[in-house]
Structures are given as C-alpha cells and as structure tokens.
Amino acid sequence: MAETNLERLTALEAYRRASGNNLRRYPSPDKDGDRLYPLATPQSTPSFTMSRDDTVFTIGSCFARNVESALISAGIEVTSRDFDLGPIGESLGFAGNFFNKYSIHSVNNELRWALDRASFPGKDVLYPLQADDSKYSDLQLGAAKLEFSADEILAFRHRFLDVMARAAEADVVIVTLGYVEVWYDTQLGIYLNVAPPPQLARKQPERFEFRVLSYEDVLGGLRELYEILTRYRSKPLRMLLTVSPVPLLSTFRDVDVLVANSYSKSVQRAAIDAFIAETDGVDYFPSYEFVVLSDPRVAWSRGDYRHVSSDLVARIMQSVLARYVPGSGQQEAQGAAPMTAEALEASVRMMLKMKEHESVLALMVDHEAVVASSAVLQQLRGVALSSLDRFEEAFDAMGASYALAPGNAVPLERQIAWCRKLGRKEVARGLRQVHVAAFPDRADFRDGLTWLD
Secondary structure: OOOOOOOOOOHHHHHHHHHHHOOOOEOOOOEOOOHHHOOOOOOOOOOOOOOOOOEEEEEOHHHHHHHHHHHHHOOOEEHHHHOOOOOHHOOOOHHHHEEEOOOOOHHHHHHHHOOOOOOOHHHEEEEEOOOOOOEEEEOOOOOOEOOOOOHHHHHOOOOOOHHHHHHHHOOOEEEEEEOOEEEEEEOEEEEEOOOOOOHHHOOOOEEEEEOOOOOOHHHHHHHHHHHHHHHOOOOOOOOEEOOOOOOOOOOOOOOHHHHHHHHHHHHHHHHHHEEEEHHHOOOEEEEHHHHHHOHHHHHOOOOOOEEOOOOHHHHHHHHHHHHHHOOOEEOOOOOOOOOOOOHHHHHHHHHHHOOOOOHHHHHHHHHHHHHHHHHHHHHHHHHHHHHHHOOOHHHHHHHHHHHHHHOOOHHHHHHHHHHHHHOHHHHHHHHHHHHHHHHOOOOHHHHHHHOOO
C-alpha cells in the first residue's frame, strides 16, 4: 500500500522546526498552564489575511450561525445572513436555520445546485407528507414541515439558492463541519441534511440509508467543495474551515454517544488537516478546541453541554479577527496571543464566573494596553481586585473606569461604597457630590448612604 504521509521531513529538519516552535510542548500546571485552564487558547498561524471591507459567506452546521452573528457584531459584511426568503421563510421563524448544513455533502449539494441551477432536482427534493400533497418536507433544509404548494416551495427554494450562490462572490468563505452520521436517498443518489421522518422510512423502506462517513468520504467531500467553489469564482478563494464544537444530540450507531461523537469530530479534524496540506488558500481555525478544552462550567450555556456560551463564541471570533484582520488585536506580553478588547472582556467574564480572580488579573497584565483604554475592563478589574479584598487597587480601577465612561454610574457607586471599607468618609462625601451632579435620578442609591451622615 502506498504511503500517504501528511508531512515528510528529514530528521534534522524536524528538529530544527521543533526548536523554533514555542508552542510545541503540551501545557502543564507549572508551565503555560494558563493556555489550557480555565480557558483554552489554542493558536493558529494564518496563511492569508482579511480586511474589514471583505465580504464573508458562512455555511455549515448550526455553529455557523454563531459565527455569522459574531462577525456582524464586529462590523463585517456577512452575505449569507442578508436574505429575504419570502412568505415561507417568514412563516417559520428564524429562516437562518435553513442554512444549517450538518455534513460536508449537504454543503456541497446546496452550493452545486446554487451555482449550476440545471443540476437542482426541483420537485424531487420535496417529500410529500400528506396524500393530498398539502404538506412537504425538504430534507436538505431541515425537519420543517412545509404546508405550502409544491410550486410555492420551489419558488422559495430558488430564492434560497440565490443566497447560496453568493459564496462564489464572497471574499472569504467560512465552512463549519458538523457530523458524519448522515442519511442517503438511494433514489436520488444524494446525501440528505437530516434524517427522513419515520413515516417516510416506513413508506419507502428501501429508499433511505443511514451511513457513517469515513475519513476518505470527508476528505473527498472537501475536495469536491473546493472544486465547486473555484469553478465558479472570478477571484482567488480564501477559505477558513472549522469543526463545530456542538456534540451529537444522539447517535444511530450501536455505541455510546460519547464514543460516536468523538469519532465524528476526530475524523473531520483529520480530513481537514490532510486537505489543507494539499490546498492553497485554506486554513483551519480551532474553534472546536477552544470549546472542548475549556472548563465546561463556562464553555456551555444553559448547562446542557451542547449550546456554546455566547461569551466563548465572542472570544473565539474576536480571536479570528485578531489573527486574520491586521490591526484588530494587540499583543503586549512576550508570546501573548493577539486579543481584542471584546475577546478579553469575554474571557474575563467567564473567568470571573469561575472565581478565577488571580487568573483574571494576570491575563489583564498581559494585555495592559487593551485594559487601560476600556472602561468595561477597568470595571471588571475592580471586581476581581475587590473579590481578593484588594480594595485600594479596586478603588483606583473603578476610578479609571469612570474616567473613561462618565455616563456609567456603577464605577462611581462602587468607589463610594468601598470608601467605607477604606475609612475614607471625606472622599466618599466628595464623590457623593459628583454623583448628585452626574446622576440626579439615582437618589435611591444616595439615600442608602446613611453612614456618611
């Protein structure tokens, strides 16, 4: 069997490269432990850059919607989120969920149909759920039951594909891979995006198959994706690949879902590295590692181990911007990762939830220039310091916060309250006069300062 090594170097070349890699050793509690705990900070080296004038198209699993929201908040134009899908889209709530594509083959189906409209199967992708054809399911779009006529759904379908076609014009394409447990329609010869409803499976028991993708399947799908996009583009392709950290809800395999999920994520990660090694203009960004290596107490929202914390999503995407958009992040400490104020704020909030107050302060020291210019971060610094009973320093941090954002009463009120602990009654009285002038409508706070009278 022919060898297909991902890399091949001479021994001396390997040693030489390793000697220049400051991140080659796995963190331990006494060395670089803060890169892993409590918030993992995996790093990547971009092979291309972006500008804030670039347009971005995102596609993939539900985590891609988080990516879109974060990019939009950062002022990036995301063309996959600008759509009008008409009455059908409006009738089903957040129409953006139609863009969730859970496997590489589902991604490829939609892009192929969008860019080569003659390949779109038309009405054949609609599965009747009622004998009178009054309700359909489109297993490429999701599990929604579409109670419209076939003609109305197909008109909607083409509007949807018009949006998908923007991938050919976007400056950067971001693809998030989800699962490898997939379903196949043997009649149409296509992979589906979601499982067929049991009623369809019972009606046509030979038509649908459950399949688990192999490494070769995923790698082949990535190669097909690249071929589809480059065939219809007039500009070079810059593509960022990620693996969704969202785990399988359940498995159809006869194994523990924990084992099935590990395989699903691992085989996609392996295929991505092989694909990047052979393809120019394509990078991997470790959003998956950011989440699964971080403390689960803050990695997940809702306490369900499936929905990623919005603070962590913000941290991930600000890390993307810091690395890919020049000037978006600052790098102060030796070896510190570039970080925007938004990413630092998200990190600090998560660490405060875990009461990692010393770690918060150490992180802020590493990014002092960012903290010094942010009223929010100065306020959070004051919170961390006060939790350690370092009220002198906390008082100063709140003063810095108030100086940067004098419209926010909280830092000033914290200073006044802490004057009691510090024995600074006269200082507190002076600050109370500032409070009266700046926030006349917050008399309730001042009424509680009976210790000053």
